[in-house]
Amino acid sequence: MSQKLIVGNWKMHGSRASVQSILAQLKAAQTSRHTLVVCPPYPYLAMCAAALEDSPIAVGAQDVAASTHGAQTGAVSAEMLADNGCRYVIVGHSERRLAHSESDAMIAEKIVRSLSVDLRPIVCIGESYPQRQAGLTETILFRQLGTLTQKLSPEQLSRVAIAYEPVWAIGSGKAAPKNDILHAHRCIRQYLNAYGSHSNTLLYGGSVNPQNAEELLSIAHVNGLLVGGASLNGEHLLCIANTCV
Numbered sequence: 692m693s694q695k696l697i698v699g700n701w702k703m704h705g706s707r708a709s710v711q712s713i714l715a716q717l718k719a720a721q722t723s724r725h726t727l728v729v730c731p732p733y734p735y736l737a738m739c740a741a742a743l744e745d746s747p748i749a750v751g752a753q754d755v756a757a758s759t760h761g762a763q764t765g766a767v768s769a770e771m772l773a774d775n776g777c778r779y780v781i782v783g784h785s786e787r788r789l790a791h792s793e794s795d796a797m798i799a800e801k802i803v804r805s806l807s808v809d810l811r812p813i814v815c816i817g818e819s820y821p822q823r824q825a826g827l828t829e830t831i832l833f834r835q836l837g838t839l840t841q842k843l844s845p846e847q848l849s850r851v852a853i854a855y856e857p858v859w860a861i862g863s864g865k866a867a868p869k870n871d872i873l874h875a876h877r878c879i880r881q882y883l884n885a886y887g888s889h890s891n892t893l894l895y896g897g898s899v900n901p902q903n904a905e906e907l908l909s910i911a912h913v914n915g916l917l918v919g920g921a922s923l924n925g926e927h928l929l930c931i932a933n934t935c936v
């Protein structure tokens with residue numbers, strides 16, 4: 692049995708009251724079989740970090756700025772996240788790539804900033820449905836990874852967790868088929884190995900729930916899960932974090 696990484700991405704959901712109720716559930720459990728990280732919206736980060744200070748559960752952010760400081764209204768730097776108790780940060784989620792036109796180059800910059808303050812980046816990659824239909828999955832994955840290998844040394848890249856999140860599986864209620872996940876993870880692992888980055892944590896994300904977690908975590912090269920909707924329920928998140936594999 693190996694230790695996996697389970698990351699809950701709460702996206703733009705919640706209130707002080709609902710966050711407090713999830714935190715109470717998580718704290719009551721005290722430990723989980725796998726490493727657990729919750730990524731709340733910015734306004735609840737410090738509150739979650741304070742509440743989870745004495746627990747093994749870590750806190751992450753959902754995005755970070757590509758520069759250190761300056762006249763950038765609405766932006767939050769890696770230094771600010773670390774200063775508020777964050778240890779992880781999601782970078783390049785497909786929802787941000789799409790709605791905020793984030794480029795691969797900008798995402799690589801965000802990773803560099805995060806690594807410089809010891810925040811552990813979780814970079815999301817994955818193809819859209821039309822790209823999958825056109826047989827372009829590998830091309831897209833290699834393009835997204837290619838910018839990272841241009842900007843990061845093998846040592847830097849080895850500290851980045853890579854989440855394969857096929858865009859068409861996110862929020863669909865149906866995780867990607869096992870063979871698709873296996874193939875994508877194999878491609879990602881081979882690409883990273885060829886670059887000299889050997890120890891990456893690889894995650895799968897897209898409609899993960901307590902029912903499919905065991906099967907997903909049993910797929911070769913899957914070292915953890917990035918969980919959206921199901922992570923808003925403390926019990927469900929704990930159940931996923933306690934999956935026997």
Ligand SMILES: O=C(CO)COP(=O)(O)O
Nearest residue numbers: 700861862897898919920
């Ligand atoms: O986007 C996701 C996690 O980052 C996946 O979301 P769902 O688990 O809701 O499909």
